[in-house]
Amino acid sequence: MTALAVNRLCKSFEGLRVTANVNLSVEPGERRLIIGPNGAGKTTLFNLITGELAPDSGTIGLFDRDITRVPSHRRPHLGMARTYQIITLFAPDTILRNVTLALLGLAPLRWNPFIDIDREHDLIESARAALARVGLDHIAHRPLSETSYGERRRVEIAMALAQKPKVLLLDEPFAGLSIDERRDVQQLLQAIPREVTIVMIEHNMDVALDFAERITLLHFGEVIVEGTRAEVVADPRTREVYLGH
């Protein structure tokens, strides 16, 4: 069984091939790193996997189920969660409310127009527990607009983890972080149990290489190299297109 199976996936924007015949097979519990220069089509690949974009051809499988035609808003219900490269959160609300919305997204309760959300103690408690996991419990009631960039990154991850995903897609979780913040996020990701399969896009090689077991190198929408960390780093094509020497 594969956790995530991308098969001959293609996507073009007005003739420009952004995803060209991509195959990807991620085992359950695996930590997969996707690297590639700017414009290699990494985020587009994520958007295709989550369904925010529709592929021109090819299929996407989640635990041996074909989800190519499943609407994007149904995919989180099947165990897929993502974070965004550009932080996408609810600025007017508190940190706690942000995480509560993540939990509510998978609960039938979200359609209920009659009850007071602040009195749903189970929901609030789960949200607090998710915040405790990323070490933000102490500022749960702070408005998001008053938090630091590093804290927002952790809120993003807390929201994804709160949904208890089977496959977690992380789009540059270290982008824009200081060295200290990077270490915090790194510890956070290392603590995620093996039931969760993780696919991560990252530019920051020193933190990302430690994390990954297998690496896929994308270039102009194509998979150029794929293999274990050692294989990919040693491959001359990696040096050519990515490391630049």
Next chain:
Amino acid sequence: MSRLRHAAIAVALLLLATLPVWVGNPYYINVASQILLFAVFALALNVLVGYGGLVSLGHAGLFAIAGYAAALMLQAGHGHFAADLAAIVVTLAASAVFAVLALRSTGIGFLMITLALGQIIWGIAYRWASLTNGDNGVNVTTRPAPFGISLANAHSFYFATLIAFLLAVATMAVFVRSPFGASLRGTRDQARRMNALGYNVWLIRFLAILFSGFWTGVSGILFIYYNQFISPQVSALTASAEVLLMVISGGTATLLGPIAGAAIVVIMKNVVSAYIERWNLVLGVVFVIIISFMPEGLVPGTVRLWRWGWQALQARLNGTAVRPVGERSP
């Protein structure tokens, strides 16, 4: 704060319930009824504008559909209950059509489609004379008498409108605190993220439009009973703009804002117009003043200025400098 709020609600309820006693003059009681029924309309629009981030410029069309449906049913000899029920059903169906067409887009696109749909309703009301009696409008000869209480006089009609108004406010108050209300606000702030979290953004917006359509229908029915006449003017673009102005000037995404906005517009129309012929000009000046000094609307703006004044007073008493508004204490 909570105790203060409860006290304020109790005082407001007492004032509203005793209004006919201390106002006395039936003319002003009628003005109060008008404020309340337009407040229901503005609250309904606020669901979309304030909480959904969907600015509709065609809501007078839905308001008019409810009014025409009830008026035509009554003219055809049906009872009040059947007429009102039919009006609500027709308005909900029209809201669903509005939603399916307008939700192909958000922002300016949504606004333009609702504007066009509103104009179509206006065109039908104006030109399909065999159905709507065209420019001559439709008369509503009787008001209903629920539980044997005739609503023919100003007093009883005021109380009936007040009950509908309080129900609308209570529904909205529950709605905005509910999980569904939180979902709707989420789609306003980050639609893409909501989708990625598992929310069906389209369906949430669709249901919000139906909810808004329901209360728009209720206010439309109240309007034809109040006015006892409906004409194409009710569905005109200016009517859609007027209710939007009520929401924006009072304060979007607040409960009190649309009510305050409705009060301003109705008072300008009825009271100021008795003294100044060009009352529209006065209304315009009032809006410009509100938007200049309180761009967030009258109700949130007043709260902000009140806090600022209070802080300034305290600072003067303590002999310290005033912090700019909005800055937090260290």
